[in-house]
Amino acid sequence: MPCRAAANREPERNDLRGWSEASPADANSVDVFGDALPGPSQDPPRATGVITGVEQPVLPIEAPPLIEGVAAHTRDRIVDIRSGPLQVRLAETAADIDAVQALRYRIFYESLGARPLPEMLRRRRDFDRFDNDCDHLLVLDRGNGRNNNPVVGTYRLLRRDAARRLGGFYSADEYDIAPLVAHKGEILELGRSCVDAAYRQRPAVQLLWNGIAAYVLHHDITLMFGCASLPGTDPDALATPLSYLHYYHLAPSALRPRALNERYVDMRRLSIGAIDPGRALAGLPPLIKGYLRLGGFVGEGAVIDEQFNTTDVCVLVKTDLVTAKYSRHYERRCKNT
Numbered sequence: 001m002p003c004r005a006a007a008n009r010e011p012e013r014n015d016l017r018g019w020s021e022a023s024p025a026d027a028n029s030v031d032v033f034g035d036a037l038p039g040p041s042q043d044p045p046r047a048t049g050v051i052t053g054v055e056q057p058v059l060p061i062e063a064p065p066l067i068e069g070v071a072a073h074t075r076d077r078i079v080d081i082r083s084g085p086l087q088v089r090l091a092e093t094a095a096d097i098d099a100v101q102a103l104r105y106r107i108f109y110e111s112l113g114a115r116p117l118p119e120m121l122r123r124r125r126d127f128d129r130f131d132n133d134c135d136h137l138l139v140l141d142r143g144n145g146r147n148n149n150p151v152v153g154t155y156r157l158l159r160r161d162a163a164r165r166l167g168g169f170y171s172a173d174e175y176d177i178a179p180l181v182a183h184k185g186e187i188l189e190l191g192r193s194c195v196d197a198a199y200r201q202r203p204a205v206q207l208l209w210n211g212i213a214a215y216v217l218h219h220d221i222t223l224m225f226g227c228a229s230l231p232g233t234d235p236d237a238l239a240t241p242l243s244y245l246h247y248y249h250l251a252p253s254a255l256r257p258r259a260l261n262e263r264y265v266d267m268r269r270l271s272i273g274a275i276d277p278g279r280a281l282a283g284l285p286p287l288i289k290g291y292l293r294l295g296g297f298v299g300e301g302a303v304i305d306e307q308f309n310t311t312d313v314c315v316l317v318k319t320d321l322v323t324a325k326y327s328r329h330y331e332r333r334c335k336n337t
Contacts, residue, residue: 078218079211083203085143086152088211091136099151100136101125107194114308126192130170133162137211139195139204153204156192157215163189171227174303175257175314183255185222188215193287216319224317225257227303228288229310235302238311239269242302244280245288245313247272251297257314259301265311267302291315294322 080089091097104126108114120126139153160181163169169189171177180187190212195204216224230238246267250256259265281289299314 079137079214081207081210081214083207085141086203086207087140087142088153088207089138089140090215091138096138096151097131097136098125100138100154100156101127101131103151103154103196104192104194107196108308111197112308115306128170130156130158130166133166134158135162135215137208137215139199139207139211141199152199153195153208154192155190155208155212157212158189158191159219159221160187171225171257171314174227174263174305174312175259175299175301177225177257177314179255180223180225180257180316183223186220187223187225188219188221190224190226213322217323221319223255224319224322226315227312228285228291228315229305229308229312230285230288230302231310233304233306233309233311235265235267235304235311236269238302240275240280241284242267242311242313243270243272244275244277244284245298246300247275248277249292249296249298251299251316255297255316257299257316259299259303259314263303265302265304267300267313288313288315291317295320 077089080087082088091100102125105116105120105124108126109116109120116126135157137155137157138151140150141152142150158166158169169177169181170191171189193208195208199205212224215221230241232238235242242265281292284292294317296315296317299316303312304310305312
């Protein structure tokens with residue numbers, strides 16, 4: 001199926017929080033997009049410092065590289081990619097979902113200090129009403145002898161048809177995402193990402209990216225989005241990253257989500273002249289840097305999430321750069337089969 005999808009393409013909570021904020025070691029896995037980002041535009045910023053209407057990617061790069069030695073087994077599944085003992089595929093059973101929720105609980109609540117609801121605490125599971133209608137991307141360690149739960153990484157994927165059944169996307173609790181919903185192509189909300197601490201310097205992160213690329217190709221997705229987190233709930237303590245994101249990576253107006261009025265936190269904590277872009281970029285969580293290097297943008301305004309002890313921004317990525325390399329990869333596989 002991915003081969004057919006690729007052949008038809010031209011060379012694209014529910015949130016993005018999780019493994020990227022958990023450990024500095026993640027940068028070694030995530031930063032496969034390049035070493036630095038240029039400024040937002042060749043032209044000087046407007047007087048406000050807000051860069052708008054920039055449609056082209058920030059950096060002319062390709063999607064994350066395929067892992068050497070990865071074998072794709074996609075004849076019967078939308079996603080089935082393996083590297084040594086690790087495998088990435090979609091959840092297929094209730095047991096898979098339970099294992100995902102257990103991993104998320106360990107990462108979000110036991111490791112990162114989020115505040116579980118009473119039923120979550122009792123069951124030691126992270127769950128919400130979105131789980132049953134979402135697709136869940138899993139990384140499994142088939143060589144894991146520590147326990148009988150081989151799920152070591154996950155991403156939650158929510159497409160438009162499932163969001164309709166649920167009454168909307170998860171991000172709508174924090175942002176007015178009407179411009180994204182109005183997008184003519186297929187859209188995908190990414191979220192609840194996490195990777196077991198023992199696997200953050202192994203291929204698990206790249207496998208998740210590979211799995212997302214295969215999923216995007218299969219469903220012809222042209223736009224991805226979700227909420228990404230900065231640690232802490234004091235916007236002034238996050239003045240540099242918030243201001244940098246606003247001035248240098250604000251989404252074009254036609255696609256720009258905006259924090260809901262009752263939750264809106266102004267990201268312009270500093271003047272544009274007070275920001276060193278290179279240092280500001282270096283201080284961002286690895287996951288946010290990864291999305292920016294794929295040409296990603298952020299919405300207007302941040303949101304405080306007291307439960308997760310984070311400050312959230314809405315990130316969106318056109319999938320052209322994600323799919324271009326994988327289109328060529330699967331086209332080559334089709335020619336060789």
